[in-house]
Amino acid sequence: MQMSGMAPEVRGEIKAEVRGIAGGDPAAGEVAGAFAEFMTAFDAFKDANDERLAAIERRTLDPLTLEKLARIDRTLDARKAELDRLTARSQRPPIAGDDSGRPSAAALEHRDAFHGYVRGGGEAGLKTLEAKALSVGSGPDGGYLVPEATEAEIGRRLAVLSPIRALASVRTVSTATYKRPFSVSGPASGWVGETAARPQTASPTLAELAYPAMELYAMPAATQTLLDDAVVDIDAWLADEVETAFAAQEGTAFVTGNGVNKPTGFLAVDVEPEADWEWGKLGYIASGAAGAFAASNPSDRLIDLVYALKAGYRQNASFVMNRRTQAAIRKLKDADGNYLWQPPAIAGGRASLMSFPLAEVEEMPDIGANALAVAFGDFRRGYLVVDRVGVRVLRDPYSAKPYVLFYTTKRVGGGVQDFDAIKLLRFAES
Structure with missing residues (x-):
């Protein structure tokens, strides 16, 4: 896990937080570390953007401030991409059988026959299954299931x-x-009196x-x-x-x-x-x-x-x-000075915009x-x-x-x- 560009005291805080969250699990440690780096980058982004907005109000905007903000913005995107990659990898379940985790006899037979086909090209096992149940697969139709x-x-x-x-x-x-x-249009309906006639409604x-x-x-x-x-x-x-x-x-x-x-x-x-x-x-x-x-x-x-x-x-x-549109919206604030875009509350969560989830x-x-x-x-x-x-x-x-x-x-x-x-x-x- 890379933490280049961060102050030593910040790296120390992140490592301490990672140890507390991960509890000794290396995979959880990677995700927690990436999330901590992402949140640190977002805090730096807010500080730099606030500096930019203050300079605009003073009409003394320094090009170096814009360059700094752009650099932190790119870092924030990179941290988010790394966090998403690690989270997706950690969420992949193992390939198993039925809900109990024990494949059925038919599933095991199909799996073994499929492995034989992939490893060595042997089609006999799959063709036997095809003869038993005409839905497993067939070569002429373009391969095997x-x-x-x-x-x-x-x-x-x-x-x-x-x-x-x-x-x-x-x-x-x-x-x-x-x-x-x-x-496209529902049946006609309306209010009628207790003894009034009921006209036929349209379909x-x-x-x-x-x-x-x-x-x-x-x-x-x-x-x-x-x-x-x-x-x-x-x-x-x-x-x-x-x-x-x-x-x-x-x-x-x-x-x-x-x-x-x-x-x-x-x-x-x-x-x-x-x-x-x-x-x-x-x-x-x-x-x-x-x-x-x-x-x-x-x-x-x-x-x-x-x-x-x-x-x-x-x-x-x-x-x-x-992500480029998200980067532009990330700089916007509401009337109270709060950022409209907010980072995910937990590792694996989604960023939000105006309290609604945001999908990149x-x-x-x-x-x-x-x-x-x-x-x-x-x-x-x-x-x-x-x-x-x-x-x-x-x-x-x-x-x-x-x-x-x-x-x-x-x-x-x-x-x-x-x-x-x-x-x-x-x-x-x-």
Whole structure:
């Protein structure tokens, strides 16, 4: 753990705090140490930013102050990234069997057959299982299904690494397309007297949203020596190799995907001013300046964004933005001089903005002219991720000799399911 650039007394305080929190656990010590460094960097950031604001008021702003603030800001981002990495690593559960931790006999048989296929290319065991139950996997369809425990582990890791997946609703389906009806207009209703006539009401109007599952792939490589090593955990190795590739592709698609051979991102949906909002589009609030926050009272537009969302959605709402937008908002204060952005209260927690959780999503656009750089909403109600059951692996020992390639695929879809649950901040005058 690096603590360069810190005063000796600060390093001593951090190490003492780490020993108290970790209780001798090295993994917990790493996380606690990273969190302590992050909080120290945030305190330094606040001091430097307060100095900048005071200099602006005195009209004596020193370029060295701006350079110092930018340097501390970069340090703060680096500490937060390291903290997130260590926390994610510590939260990975071991690959196991059923809820009791004991795999069933069928699961063990499938796992052993799959390991034989991955290590040596032997397909006999998987073909025998295919003959027993016509749902295990087949070569002509593009490989064999990974064991259920490995598939579940890949899903859990994606939930940690993919911010939108962690916020959204997730449905697992066995068909190519998931269809969800919604009511455009409900049945007519009204008040009547005790003996008054009851006129016939109009029927509700229903429409349908479709979420096709598109194919997502990764192709990790391994040497035959690695595969021959009996100590190597094949399930954990495969999950490690594909998690980052899958998470990166998913993250981009869930935000900006155009729906062509990929999910439809929420920023790909048509938008219009909140005052003119209608179903099928996302409403936005203008920042008050082209490509920037308004010069005076910039935080007012963030308040407008929060209250553009109905109360029922605000209870579970989160802010979504990338780290560069977060760095700009981190400098804003409210009328009482309190910072709008607050660090996580505990290691592994989320930073907050105006008391709402903040998710850092690198695929969100930077602040710029007409950019939709900030989203706010209840993404669990607003966005749906559809996973088709099954992760397949096709072993290829020929294309990149001496390496063995593993063409790994899963099918994923996604799109907005409630257009009233997500609001956007557009950096424009109106």
